[in-house]
Amino acid sequence: MLLGSALWARPQVGSLPHDWRQLLELLPYLLAGINVVVAHQFGRVRLLLAALGLAALYWLVRTYLQVSLDDATTARIYLGASFAVPVTAGFLLLVPEAGVFSRAGSLQAIAAAILVAMCFALSTLLLSRYGNANVYISAYPVENYVASPVATALVLAVCLLGLGLLLRHARDADAALTLAALCAHAGLAWLALDNVSVVTAVAGQLCLGWGLLRSSHAMAYRDELTGLLGRRALNERLRSLGRHYSIAMLDIDHFKRFNDTHGHEVGDDVLRFVASRLQRVGHGGTAYRYGGEEFCIVFPRRGVEECAAVLDDLREQIAEYRLSLRDRRRRPPKPREGTRRRGATRLRPDQVSVTISVGVAARSEEYGDAPAVLEAADAQLYRAKRGGRNRVAC
Numbered sequence: 001m002l003l004g005s006a007l008w009a010r011p012q013v014g015s016l017p018h019d020w021r022q023l024l025e026l027l028p029y030l031l032a033g034i035n036v037v038v039a040h041q042f043g044r045v046r047l048l049l050a051a052l053g054l055a056a057l058y059w060l061v062r063t064y065l066q067v068s069l070d071d072a073t074t075a076r077i078y079l080g081a082s083f084a085v086p087v088t089a090g091f092l093l094l095v096p097e098a099g100v101f102s103r104a105g106s107l108q109a110i111a112a113a114i115l116v117a118m119c120f121a122l123s124t125l126l127l128s129r130y131g132n133a134n135v136y137i138s139a140y141p142v143e144n145y146v147a148s149p150v151a152t153a154l155v156l157a158v159c160l161l162g163l164g165l166l167l168r169h170a171r172d173a174d175a176a177l178t179l180a181a182l183c184a185h186a187g188l189a190w191l192a193l194d195n196v197s198v199v200t201a202v203a204g205q206l207c208l209g210w211g212l213l214r215s216s217h218a219m220a221y222r223d224e225l226t227g228l229l230g231r232r233a234l235n236e237r238l239r240s241l242g243r244h245y246s247i248a249m250l251d252i253d254h255f256k257r258f259n260d261t262h263g264h265e266v267g268d269d270v271l272r273f274v275a276s277r278l279q280r281v282g283h284g285g286t287a288y289r290y291g292g293e294e295f296c297i298v299f300p301r302r303g304v305e306e307c308a309a310v311l312d313d314l315r316e317q318i319a320e321y322r323l324s325l326r327d328r329r330r331r332p333p334k335p336r337e338g339t340r341r342r343g344a345t346r347l348r349p350d351q352v353s354v355t356i357s358v359g360v361a362a363r364s365e366e367y368g369d370a371p372a373v374l375e376a377a378d379a380q381l382y383r384a385k386r387g388g389r390n391r392v393a394c
Ligand SMILES: Nc1nc2c(ncn2[C@@H]2O[C@H](COP(=O)(O)OP(=O)(O)OP(=O)(O)O)[C@@H](O)[C@H]2O)c(=O)[nH]1
Pocket: 225, 251, 252, 253, 254, 255, 256, 257, 259, 263, 264, 265, 266, 267, 268, 271, 291, 292, 293, 385, 389
């Protein structure tokens, strides 16, 4: 939407008063400055580098690329920049997030700078070998589109990579990086159009700013391990519930023993697995990680009986699910040893399973506010544990 709005608004920029236009031309630098400060604050080195890179590209376009691409130096800079955008975006999508002043963060910045230098060296090489004619091709079906086929293919590859990462991890920073790369490419590809560089630079910086806001929101409200909303989000939700609702408290049974037997990493996998099931609970329920191996689900406008039935299905699904151990080294060397550790179950040696206990309570005359309902659900959870675990109490 941002890129579309930017391209739609582009023709109107020319009719703005002179002072406004001048202000608009400075806006990408201002937004880049804000993004850099915020990215630094939240330790988001990938978005920080992207904001700096977009600002540098905007400066490059305005300083060197406002003349005909037939000129050899202009063509070299244009081709280098159009390679550098997808190459650095792809690199930033692939590397893990690191602190701004950390060793990994510094290495990422150096690697990104080397990649940019390589893109410009490659453009010089290609131009000296094949000449200017191959820098841009005007025979595209899209009007005024002048990016080279290689740059276009690279940007499409980055879009596919970004989409794949989004589907897999649903990280806002990946979406922001992909969209910012698309904005930067659009600015270069439609270079001949008036004011395209300023509107695409603003759109790109806004995409990065949006990504920063979303990821800082996730930092504050989401649990990193499971991706569920965390305690802070739950507390806010409890303050805004109506008059009719139920709350469930859930806990993985004997999780300490599970961790001790299979290790913390497998324990983390189990937490992620349980969380993914809770997230799909339906019936209007929202799942939260309460802390450790405890979860909470809030069901607005639902009574205890309905929630208990839903949660009993969920409990059964979790108990029946077999998690495969990915790391062969964690598997017991002898099947008999595996059976001893797991107890007499129908599990294969490379499989594990867990159960959960659940307590549910609803708002009532006895439990008049959310903290009281939560406490009542916790008491029911304790009852479920004492009753033998792997059950729902209400
Ligand atoms: N792997 C992993 N373990 C965690 C995490 N948070 C808490 N734990 C572990 O969860 C275990 C909780 O143990 P307990 O509170 O004794 O409960 P339990 O063993 O599940 O026993 P019951 O609740 O009575 O069935 C502890 O061993 C914690 O180390 C986490 O993020 N990852």
